Amino acid sequence: MKTYAFGVDIGGTTIKMGLFRTSGDLLETWEIPTRTEAEGAHILEDIAQAVEDKLTEKGISRLDVEGIGMGVPGPIGPDGTVFRCVNLGWGVFNVEQSLGQLTGLKVRAGNDANVAALGEMWQGGGKGYRDLVMITLGTGVGGGVILGGKILAGANGAAGEIGHIPMRDDDPEPCGCGKRGCLEQYASANGIVRITRRHLAAHPEEETVLRTAEPLTSKAIFDAAKAGDATAVAMVEEVGYLLGKAMATIACVLNPEVFVIGGGMSKAGEILLDAIRKNYVRFAFHASRETQFRLAELGNSAGIYGGVRMVLE
Ligand code: ZN
Numbered sequence: 514m515k516t517y518a519f520g521v522d523i524g525g526t527t528i529k530m531g532l533f534r535t536s537g538d539l540l541e542t543w544e545i546p547t548r549t550e551a552e553g554a555h556i557l558e559d560i561a562q563a564v565e566d567k568l569t570e571k572g573i574s575r576l577d578v579e580g581i582g583m584g585v586p587g588p589i590g591p592d593g594t595v596f597r598c599v600n601l602g603w604g605v606f607n608v609e610q611s612l613g614q615l616t617g618l619k620v621r622a623g624n625d626a627n628v629a630a631l632g633e634m635w636q637g638g639g640k641g642y643r644d645l646v647m648i649t650l651g652t653g654v655g656g657g658v659i660l661g662g663k664i665l666a667g668a669n670g671a672a673g674e675i676g677h678i679p680m681r682d683d684d685p686e687p688c689g690c691g692k693r694g695c696l697e698q699y700a701s702a703n704g705i706v707r708i709t710r711r712h713l714a715a716h717p718e719e720e721t722v723l724r725t726a727e728p729l730t731s732k733a734i735f736d737a738a739k740a741g742d743a744t745a746v747a748m749v750e751e752v753g754y755l756l757g758k759a760m761a762t763i764a765c766v767l768n769p770e771v772f773v774i775g776g777g778m779s780k781a782g783e784i785l786l787d788a789i790r791k792n793y794v795r796f797a798f799h800a801s802r803e804t805q806f807r808l809a810e811l812g813n814s815a816g817i818y819g820g821v822r823m824v825l826e
Pocket of ligand 1: 676677688689690691692695
């Protein structure tokens with residue numbers, strides 16, 4: 514095993530870079546802008562240049578680098594072929610081969626949510642487990658599945674798209690994916706605000722601090738629930754019901770050892786975990802009832818950790 518490896522997490526506006534020791538220590542992180550012009554043609558060149566600059570700065574020989582592992586925001590096959598990353602302007606090509614040619618290093622790439630799940634398994638909230646499902650509760654709901662220590666990508670790279678599990682038969686508004694009634698329409702940071710607004714409009718008689726919360730955010734709703742506001746408690750219960758039921762469904766198929774919950778909304782902490790756990794146990798198949806729940810620990814560095822873990826396989 515060589516001494517160093519790079520982790521890369523490509524986002525729509527910035528690319529997060531990390532220099533690691535292959536033992537798992539993160540030595541340094543930095544960011545470069547994502548140049549999406551010219552159908553994203555400069556993105557890999559910029560990453561290659563950033564790696565080159567860091568090697569020069571640190572006096573590290575290329576021969577001492579295991580490789581580069583990367584999360585990309587879109588579907589990607591097991592051989593490194595990306596199938597259109599709309600955010601980046603990318604079409605269909607092999608990102609591992611292309612960056613490998615630019616750098617002369619081994620490159621491994623996966624979908625960013627799956628790669629983040631792998632990072633949490635390696636050095637975060639899922640450490641010590643081999644079968645885990647990560648759920649990221651941000652503006653939407655993302656997910657990643659790790660089975661036997663490896664990413665489960667699925668036939669079209671769409672495994673782990675937990676946010677689009679159908680939960681309601683219909684909804685007045687469409688989800689970002691075009692369907693109606695998806696989990697993330699209710700159980701994300703945006704989703705809980707949305708169902709709260711709807712609830713307040715339907716129940717004008719209800720007295721709650723949420724009526725004057727400006728702006729109404731998911732944090733404001735969780736804070737009010739912690740302070741005992743009945744409406745806020747009911748909204749958190751609703752989100753816990755939907756997530757608990759969805760996770761009990763996932764467990765019927767995958768039977769993971771642990772669910773790792775991350776994303777901005779997970780900062781609500783135990784009140785959220787309790788609401789999920791209570792409903793999970795209610796709906797789970799008996800043999801899956803002992804599944805553990807953990808909070809993610811790596812924040813937005815999970816992707817660069819997971820990238821490095823991929824390169825070490
Ligand atoms: Zn959807």
